[in-house]
Amino acid sequence: MNLDDYDKTERFAATVVSSTRITSDDADAEIREIVLEVDREDFDYSPGQSIGILIPGPHEFGHDFHFRLYSVADTASERGKPRITIAVRRCEYIDEFSGERYEGIASNYICDREEGDTLEITGPYGYAFELPENNDANLILIGAGTGIASFRAFVKHIYKNVGGWQGKVRLFYGAQTGLELAYMNDHRDDFTQYYDEETFEAFKAVSPRPNWADPIAWDYCLEERSAEILEMLDEPNTYVYVAGLSNVREDLDKVFSDMTGSPERWERRRAELVAGGRWTELLY
Numbered sequence: 001m002n003l004d005d006y007d008k009t010e011r012f013a014a015t016v017v018s019s020t021r022i023t024s025d026d027a028d029a030e031i032r033e034i035v036l037e038v039d040r041e042d043f044d045y046s047p048g049q050s051i052g053i054l055i056p057g058p059h060e061f062g063h064d065f066h067f068r069l070y071s072v073a074d075t076a077s078e079r080g081k082p083r084i085t086i087a088v089r090r091c092e093y094i095d096e097f098s099g100e101r102y103e104g105i106a107s108n109y110i111c112d113r114e115e116g117d118t119l120e121i122t123g124p125y126g127y128a129f130e131l132p133e134n135n136d137a138n139l140i141l142i143g144a145g146t147g148i149a150s151f152r153a154f155v156k157h158i159y160k161n162v163g164g165w166q167g168k169v170r171l172f173y174g175a176q177t178g179l180e181l182a183y184m185n186d187h188r189d190d191f192t193q194y195y196d197e198e199t200f201e202a203f204k205a206v207s208p209r210p211n212w213a214d215p216i217a218w219d220y221c222l223e224e225r226s227a228e229i230l231e232m233l234d235e236p237n238t239y240v241y242v243a244g245l246s247n248v249r250e251d252l253d254k255v256f257s258d259m260t261g262s263p264e265r266w267e268r269r270r271a272e273l274v275a276g277g278r279w280t281e282l283l284y
Contacts, residue, residue: 003067003068003069006052006067006069006122006123006125007122008052008054008067008122010122011054011120011121011122012038012039012040012043012120012121012122013038013039013040013118013119013120013121014036014037014038014039014084014118014119014120014121015036015037015039015116015117015118015119016034016035016036016113016114016115016116016117016118016119017035017036017037017083017115018033018034018035018115019032019033019034019035019111019113019114019115020032020033020034022087029089029090030089030090030111031087031088031089031090032087032088032090032110032111033073033085033086033087034085034086034087034088034110034111034113035083035084035085036083036084036085036086036119036121037081037082037083038081038082038083038084038121039081040081040082041080041081041082043082044124045072045075045082045084045124046124046129046130048126048129048150048153048154048241048243048282049072049123049124049125049126050069050070050071050072050123050124050125050126051069051070051072051084051086051121051122051123051124051125052067052068052069052070052121052122052123052125053067053068053069053070053106053110053119053120053121053122054066054067054119054120054121054122055067055068055105055106055109055110056120059105065120066105066106066109067106067122068106068107069123069125070086070087070088071086071087071147071149071150071243072084072085072086072124072149072150072153073085073086073087073149073150073152073153074152074153074156075153086149087149088107088110088111089107090104090107090108090111091103091104091107091108092104092108126282129150129154129241129280129282130280131157131158131162132237132239134167134237135162135164135165135166135167136166136167136237137167137237137238137239138167138168138169138170138232138235138237138238138239139158139167139168139169139170139238139239139240139241140170140172140229140232140233140238140239140240140241141154141155141169141170141171141172141173141241142172142173142174142240142241142242142243142244142248142252143171143172143173143174143242143243143244144173144174144242144243144244144245144248144251145174145244145245145248147242147243147244147245147248147282148173148243148244150243150282151171151173151241151243154241155169155171155200159197159200165197165199166199167199167237168199168201168232169197169199169200169201170201170202170203170225170228170229170232171200171201171202171203172202172203172204172221172222173202173203173204174204174221203221203225204221222252222255222256222259223255223258223259226259229259230259230260233269233273236276238278239278239279239280240273240278240279240280241280241281241282242279242280242281242282242283243281243282243283244282244283245283246283248283249281249283253266253270256269256270
């Protein structure tokens with residue numbers, strides 16, 4: 001689905017409550033955590049969805065606005081007005097022909113907003129992660145790159161909103177660079193605050209050569225725990241959720257094929273999970 005295909009008819013005003021840099025001052029890249037208060041009490045969001053942000057123009061080709069999607073990392077309500085948190089990396093691009101450097105339109109505009117400024121948003125979009133009805137279900141969560149942000153909201157929903165979760169929750173989050181892990185916002189202990197939950201464990205995987213285009217080291221992260229993962233997959237109350245760029249599917253297929261013994265065995269196992277509604281992907 002292309003960005004032009006998203007319905008932008010219904011729009012909402014969102015006020016910047018805070019904008020905090022979550023990468024160190026000496027880091028090459030800047031990632032900011034931005035809290036927005038939506039000026040509409042009935043704005044309804046579910047974990048796993050995204051919002052659209054409209055950047056006012058005019059822009060190239062006569063467009064009145066520039067549109068980008070951002071995963072919602074957290075939600076809260078204050079005096080009836082919902083608050084949503086997004087993580088935005090300030091981007092720049094180098095033209096491969098001219099060599100000129102250009103700033104990313106949306107990311108720089110959003111990162112430059114200050115407390116009290118207003119953004120125009122749309123959505124939410126995307127298929128929301130749905131929890132099983134029984135709280136003794138086992139959950140395997142796999143987040144790659146910016147897909148980590150989706151699980152920040154999902155894990156909070158499991159332990160703060162639902163509560164009393166009895167099944168195992170295993171979160172595997174990976175990135176090609178340590179910088180991408182900032183979307184998890186380790187400085188604020190987004191996941192570590194759940195480490196005292198008996199049912200929750202989280203594991204990270206980073207590319208062995210972060211300055212190269214090497215894939216995320218899922219083989220080390222997942223295969224080290226293959227016995228537990230395979231045992232969980234054999235249980236009928238285990239659900240798998242995957243979020244990230246679309247190429248993560250190929251990487252995971254390779255790892256799970258090795259774990260199950262062959263690509264054919266994994267293909268059958270994955271087909272069973274999909275058919276039973278126990279495999280959910282949020283890929284982009």
